[in-house]
Amino acid sequence: xxxxxxxxxxxxxxxxxxxxxxxxxxxxxxxxxxxxxxxxxxxxxxxxxxxxxxxxxxxxxxxxxxxxxxxxxxxxxxxxxxxxxxxxxxxxxxxxxxxxxxxxxxxxxxxxxxxxxxxxxxxxxxxxxxxxxxxxxxxxxxxxx
Numbered sequence: 593x594x595x596x597x598x599x600x601x602x603x604x605x606x607x608x609x610x611x612x613x614x615x616x617x618x619x620x621x622x623x624x625x626x627x628x629x630x631x632x633x634x635x636x637x638x639x640x641x642x643x644x645x646x647x648x649x650x651x652x653x654x655x656x657x658x659x660x661x662x663x664x665x666x667x668x669x670x671x672x673x674x675x676x677x678x679x680x681x682x683x684x685x686x687x688x689x690x691x692x693x694x695x696x697x698x699x700x701x702x703x704x705x706x707x708x709x710x711x712x713x714x715x716x717x718x719x720x721x722x723x724x725x726x727x728x729x730x731x732x733x734x735x736x737x
Contacts, residue, residue, distance in 0.1 A: 594639035599624065603632055604641070608736070611645040656702045659686075659730040660709060663695035667721035670696070678720035684712045695726070 599622050606618050619629045636642045651657060666675055672690050679688045679699045687700040699716065703709045709727070717725055 594635070594641055596636075596641065600632060600636060600641075603629065604636070607633075607642070607645075611647075651702050655704055658703045658705060658709060659733070660701050660703070661728045661730070662699045662701060662713060662716060663726040663728070664697040664699060664716065664722055665694065665724040666696045667723055670721045674720055678722070679716060681719065682712060682715055684708075695724075 602622050603618055606613055606621060615626045615629045615633070618633075619626045622629065624632075633642070651659070664675070664679070675690055675697050676688050679685045679697065682701075684701045684703055685699055686702055689698040689700075690696065691698055701709070701712050703712055709729075713725060713727060716722065
């Protein structure tokens with residue numbers, strides 16, 4: 593595990609707030625030279641602490657304003673890889689979390705409307721060895737990422 597100090601944590605916080613922040617901006621905040629900040633960020637990338645940079649999208653403005661989590665229960669003989677593959681094929685699926693206990697997986701979906709959500713759930717139910725589902729609609733969210 594790489595050694596991470598308070599400055600590294602501060603740089604990570606700054607990059608989580610704005611992944612396009614410049615080394616110059618970060619150096620002014622943490623009190624290091626631009627070169628020192630670049631070396632630290634490069635080290636965080638090389639050691640796998642930073643795995644990439646991404647964009648945050650307002651899905652509602654793209655017509656995909658409904659987010660839900662679908663709990664999936666599978667037959668006891670279903671392998672974890674099969675659980676992921678069954679949901680991976682559905683384009684509305686944003687993420688699949690295989691979990692210990694009941695349910696077997698939690699699937700994050702984005703859809704246009706309730707009718708679309710129903711179609712997606714029907715598709716998930718018909719994939720693999722699904723024995724049951726429960727849908728949780730997102731009313732609001734906050735993320736530290």
